[in-house]
Amino acid sequence: MSEKAVVLLSGGLDSATTLAIAVAQGYECHCISFDYGQRHRAEITFAQRLATSLGAVEHRVVGIDIGNFGGSALTDNTIEVPVSGVGDGIPVTYVPARNTVFLAYALGFAEVLSAHEIFIGVNAVDYSGYPDCRPEFIHAFEAMANLATKAGVSGEKIHIRTPLIDLAKEDIIRTGLELGVDYGDTVSCYRLDAEGRACGVCDSCRIRHAGFEKAGIPDPTLYR
Amino acid sequence: MSEKAVVLLSGGLDSATTLAIAVAQGYECHCISFDYGQRHRAEITFAQRLATSLGAVEHRVVGIDIGNFGGSALTDNTIEVPVSGVGDGIPVTYVPARNTVFLAYALGFAEVLSAHEIFIGVNAVDYSGYPDCRPEFIHAFEAMANLATKAGVSGEKIHIRTPLIDLAKEDIIRTGLELGVDYGDTVSCYRLDAEGRACGVCDSCRIRHAGFEKAGIPDPTLYR
Numbered sequence: 390m391s392e393k394a395v396v397l398l399s400g401g402l403d404s405a406t407t408l409a410i411a412v413a414q415g416y417e418c419h420c421i422s423f424d425y426g427q428r429h430r431a432e433i434t435f436a437q438r439l440a441t442s443l444g445a446v447e448h449r450v451v452g453i454d455i456g457n458f459g460g461s462a463l464t465d466n467t468i469e470v471p472v473s474g475v476g477d478g479i480p481v482t483y484v485p486a487r488n489t490v491f492l493a494y495a496l497g498f499a500e501v502l503s504a505h506e507i508f509i510g511v512n513a514v515d516y517s518g519y520p521d522c523r524p525e526f527i528h529a530f531e532a533m534a535n536l537a538t539k540a541g542v543s544g545e546k547i548h549i550r551t552p553l554i555d556l557a558k559e560d561i562i563r564t565g566l567e568l569g570v571d572y573g574d575t576v577s578c579y580r581l582d583a584e585g586r587a588c589g590v591c592d593s594c595r596i597r598h599a600g601f602e603k604a605g606i607p608d609p610t611l612y613r
Numbered sequence: 614m615s616e617k618a619v620v621l622l623s624g625g626l627d628s629a630t631t632l633a634i635a636v637a638q639g640y641e642c643h644c645i646s647f648d649y650g651q652r653h654r655a656e657i658t659f660a661q662r663l664a665t666s667l668g669a670v671e672h673r674v675v676g677i678d679i680g681n682f683g684g685s686a687l688t689d690n691t692i693e694v695p696v697s698g699v700g701d702g703i704p705v706t707y708v709p710a711r712n713t714v715f716l717a718y719a720l721g722f723a724e725v726l727s728a729h730e731i732f733i734g735v736n737a738v739d740y741s742g743y744p745d746c747r748p749e750f751i752h753a754f755e756a757m758a759n760l761a762t763k764a765g766v767s768g769e770k771i772h773i774r775t776p777l778i779d780l781a782k783e784d785i786i787r788t789g790l791e792l793g794v795d796y797g798d799t800v801s802c803y804r805l806d807a808e809g810r811a812c813g814v815c816d817s818c819r820i821r822h823a824g825f826e827k828a829g830i831p832d833p834t835l836y837r
Contacts, residue, residue: 454675455721486721489761493717497679497710526760533753537713537745 391417393504394550395495396445398422400435402597403510403553405575406565408443410552411508413568418445419502421495425455425484429581438574449498455490472580472590488521492530492549499547500538507534508550514557527551558600566606573609586613615641617728618774619719620669622646624659626821627734627777629799630789632667634776635732637792642669643726645719649679649708653805662798673722679714696804696814712745716754716773723771724762731758732774738781751775782824790830797833810837 394416398404411418422436433450440448488511495507511522520526531549540547553561565572577597578587587594589612601608618640622628635642646660657674664672712735719731735746744750755773764771777785789796801821802811811818813836825832 451678453677455718484721485724485763486717486761489720489757490714490717493710493713494679496713497708500709520763521761523760526757529753529757529760533713533750533757536747536750536753537710539709539744 391415392506393417393419393499393502394506394508395499395502395504396420396508397491397495397510398436398440398445398448399510400432400439400575401510401577401593402558402565402572402575402600403512403561404436405439405443405510405570405572406561406568407508407510407552408439408445409565409568409570411506411550412444416506416508418447418508419498419504420445420448421491421498422448422450423455423491423494424450424452425487429576429579431581431583431585432576435574435576435585442574443570451494453490453494455484455487471592472588475592475595486521488519488526489530492534496534496538496547500540505540505545505547506550507547508552510553511551512553512556512558512561514555524551524554527554557603558596559604562600562604562606571609572601573611577610582613584613586611588613615639616730617641617643617723617726618730618732619723619726619728620644620732621715621719621734622660622664622669622672623734624656624663624799625734625801625817626782626789626796626799626824627736627785628660629663629667629734629794629796630785630792631732631734631776632663632669633789633792633794635730635774636668640730640732642671642732643722643728644669644672645715645722646672646674647677647679647715647718648674649677649711653800653803655805655807655809656800659798659800659809666798667794675718677714677718679708679711695816696812699816699819710745712743712750713754716758720758720762720771724764729764729769730772730774732776734777735775736777736780736782736785738779748775748778751778781827782820783828786824786828786830795833796825797835801834806837808837810835812837 394411396408396418398420420440422433534547577593579591579593580588587610618635620632620635620642622644644664646657758771801817803815803817804812811834
């Protein structure tokens with residue numbers, strides 16, 4: 390029997406590649422996506438499709454109220470998503486404690502499934518300056534997770550797997566293509582329109598497009 | 614201006630005492646309660662009342678989908694809440710990763726408020742054997758929190774405050790009474806009936822009642 394893994398799946402390029410890697414490593418993959426009032430909620434539909442096409446055994450959409458607190462351009466319609474290029478520092482698209490909340494849910498789900506592996510597609514190279522994408526955050530979360538749960542008490546070990554953490558965007562894309570990811574089925578844009586078309590100018594679109602250029606691969610993104 | 618604190622408020626004896634302590638320490642208290650599909654959801658009404666009577670400036674109820682995963686007698690109606698006495702080990706009322714999820718939300722809320730203090734009424738003495746009530750868990754969460762957030766990046770420090778962690782139940786009760794907590798307004802029972810009356814025989818009722826007995830104080834709980 391395969392070992393179980395929980396995979397955080399947003400519908401984006403990074404998490405799709407992460408799922409493909411987890412499947413290729415032989416894990417029985419249980420995916421979670423979150424509906425947190427994000428502007429780009431169309432990504433959930435993409436996630437559902439990816440879970441099926443990449444061979445996950447299960448996909449759950451968990452409704453969470455993180456948008457309730459505000460404080461981010463991704464959940465608060467009164468804050469504009471920047472479109473003038475990737476700047477320095479922590480951008481307004483940062484959602485407070487988002488990866489902490491996502492991983493906390495994944496931890497609960499892993500515990501119920503008796504899974505010891507949690508995959509998350511964070512990346513510390515071509516990322517947007519979010520504090521909760523750094524390796525030191527992931528290590529600290531893993532240490533905490535092993536004290537938070539039954540597994541920790543019984544001496545089993547929970548691992549937070551971040552197969553993309555050291556990869557440049559172009560290497561992520563190459564890895565995914567080798568594993569059969571169709572990036573036309575993924576979305577990255579923070580400002581998707583109702584038809585699921587990308588804006589091309591938000592940070593996420595810019596980082597994604599540059600990745601395809603550097604990889605020398607045509608960008609399959611549907612732009613408006 | 615007072616410093617802000619986020620206080621996790623369940624409507625129970627411990628969190629009510631924790632809120633009273635945070636208010637007495639001069640913090641401007643922003644409370645959160647969670648609606649996570651718990652059987653004893655009536656506690657949210659008690660929490661709202663306590664937030665007002667104890668002087669919090671705000672009370673938010675956050676809907677979270679943790680019950681979605683199952684695995685606990687508190688969120689899964691097919692698992693019975695034990696009534697035959699407090700046993701050894703981790704009981705079936707343990708909700709996987711509950712305090713991790715609660716604290717993750719509190720962290721996001723703290724970040725939006727620019728609060729650096731998060732109060733949680735965990736207790737490592739008269740507790741029910743939950744791994745996420747232990748001091749080592751709290752310390753690991755705090756370390757993680759300081760890497761997860763903007764505050765961590767800018768060098769400010771987030772503190773997880775656990776004023777009850779070393780107190781026996783009777784000492785918690787004595788402390789709260791000195792601070793004016795009316796324990797008749799708190800609920801602990803996992804099996805509350807529709808009128809908010811306690812069962813008297815679940816672990817939480819037993820630990821609570823023993824606390825009043827040891828403190829030599831009449832138990833104001835409304836039993837059915």
